[in-house]
Amino acid sequence: MAQNIYDNADFFxxxxxxxxxxKGLDGAPEWPAIRAMLPTVKNKNVADLGCGFGxxxxxxxxxxxxxxxxYDLSENMIERARADTADPAIDYHIADLxxxxxxxxxxxxxxxxxxFHYVENFPRLVTTxxxxxxxxxxxxxxxxxxxxxxxxHPHWIADEDGRKTWPVNGYAMEGERRTDWFxxxxxxxxxxxxTTLNTLTExxxxxxxxxxxxxxxxxxxxxxxxxxxxxxxxxxxISACKTGS
Amino acid sequence: MAQNIYDNADFFxxxxxxxxxxKGLDGAPEWPAIRAMLPTVKNKNVADLGCGFGxxxxxxxxxxxxxxxxYDLSENMIERARADTADPAIDYHIADLxxxxxxxxxxxxxxxxxxFHYVENFPRLVTTxxxxxxxxxxxxxxxxxxxxxxxxHPHWIADEDGRKTWPVNGYAMEGERRTDWFxxxxxxxxxxxxTTLNTLTExxxxxxxxxxxxxxxxxxxxxxxxxxxxxxxxxxxISACKTGS
Numbered sequence: 001m002a003q004n005i006y007d008n009a010d011f012f013x014x015x016x017x018x019x020x021x022x023k024g025l026d027g028a029p030e031w032p033a034i035r036a037m038l039p040t041v042k043n044k045n046v047a048d049l050g051c052g053f054g055x056x057x058x059x060x061x062x063x064x065x066x067x068x069x070x071y072d073l074s075e076n077m078i079e080r081a082r083a084d085t086a087d088p089a090i091d092y093h094i095a096d097l098x099x100x101x102x103x104x105x106x107x108x109x110x111x112x113x114x115x116f117h118y119v120e121n122f123p124r125l126v127t128t129x130x131x132x133x134x135x136x137x138x139x140x141x142x143x144x145x146x147x148x149x150x151x152x153h154p155h156w157i158a159d160e161d162g163r164k165t166w167p168v169n170g171y172a173m174e175g176e177r178r179t180d181w182f183x184x185x186x187x188x189x190x191x192x193x194x195t196t197l198n199t200l201t202e203x204x205x206x207x208x209x210x211x212x213x214x215x216x217x218x219x220x221x222x223x224x225x226x227x228x229x230x231x232x233x234x235x236x237x238i239s240a241c242k243t244g245s
Numbered sequence: 246m247a248q249n250i251y252d253n254a255d256f257f258x259x260x261x262x263x264x265x266x267x268k269g270l271d272g273a274p275e276w277p278a279i280r281a282m283l284p285t286v287k288n289k290n291v292a293d294l295g296c297g298f299g300x301x302x303x304x305x306x307x308x309x310x311x312x313x314x315x316y317d318l319s320e321n322m323i324e325r326a327r328a329d330t331a332d333p334a335i336d337y338h339i340a341d342l343x344x345x346x347x348x349x350x351x352x353x354x355x356x357x358x359x360x361f362h363y364v365e366n367f368p369r370l371v372t373t374x375x376x377x378x379x380x381x382x383x384x385x386x387x388x389x390x391x392x393x394x395x396x397x398h399p400h401w402i403a404d405e406d407g408r409k410t411w412p413v414n415g416y417a418m419e420g421e422r423r424t425d426w427f428x429x430x431x432x433x434x435x436x437x438x439x440t441t442l443n444t445l446t447e448x449x450x451x452x453x454x455x456x457x458x459x460x461x462x463x464x465x466x467x468x469x470x471x472x473x474x475x476x477x478x479x480x481x482x483i484s485a486c487k488t489g490s
Binding site: 151208 | 414438446
């Protein structure tokens, strides 16, 4: 079962102040990369796993999605999502992605942003998603990059030239990672990149496109702190297609 | 054009003493992982790109391959491969993978070990391989992992606990990387993992399986120094299938 850190008051208060929570999708520098990997959603049924405040759910409806179902573990998040949404074609559900049940062959797109690294049983989730998608349906999701998550002490260090450098250790040792982020001991699950990709192909997904978010020169000009994201891969974005087999 | 470091005398002398060159395939700890990703080759035509001394070419023939064609930039390597091979179904060719020409729709399997990171123009090579494979043919190759290659100073450091830690910087900055390995300024080309995988899918390959080599407990018991390869991903192994589209 995933840790419900989002209903920890300290975490929730800090998290709610992140640019991506205040400004929505445009507050997330990786959003243009994700958006470019999304299929057209007009008249399609979409599930958003880890929907948070519902920013993506509302955007998907603006793009013409028929129905959007958002799922999140956090009662705080779902409560705020419901309060911010006035659209009968968007439904929000409280659900743990580690025990999630979805209707079968019902969705054309499953979308998820920065949620799957909180899931302990990724193969179960991928099987559930595969069954919930129609044949030819799409799965597009972002996670923290395994290189970003692997180390025992995941923080910037300097190399001998003083250059920002990201430390990697324990990469092949999958499992729990605890970090302090707005609260002590936020629990995530490290999986290698190979494990993530192979779990998808073994469940009958064809890999379409991979992105490792890196800021553009325009983004760096607007937000100079983003330049450090050229040094390390922080986020992994994957689009995959459910094959009919 | 790829740098021909293998015909530098210092490099060649050092390189020739590596366990994987003295003992052949069984001297490479990642070989069991690669072997598990190879299709059956009985009666198949195989190309080995960067064939070196011909260890894999001879092994592929022992597995029943009909013909094996080995390609390598290095005259030293090809000369030694020819001297070590007495098999009319194995042909060796001197060829730069950056300008390689292959016969069309001729091979069932293209194999390559630790050669493609010396190639500057990877999309060209992948297109060439795609055209050389029959529909449904396989490409199985290993490269140095982009996480291993990215940093300006790619050597072990210690974290605050004294744990072996691998430094990453410049990950999103693709292109030349020069390192000293048996000779000064060995030239390799860094590409992100996303670029490598997307180049394959864009050329009509379906990704089958990815491995990031990590030693088994048995391997670590036999060769304790291998334990450090649990800390970082050093090698990336990819199997892909040419689709008929």
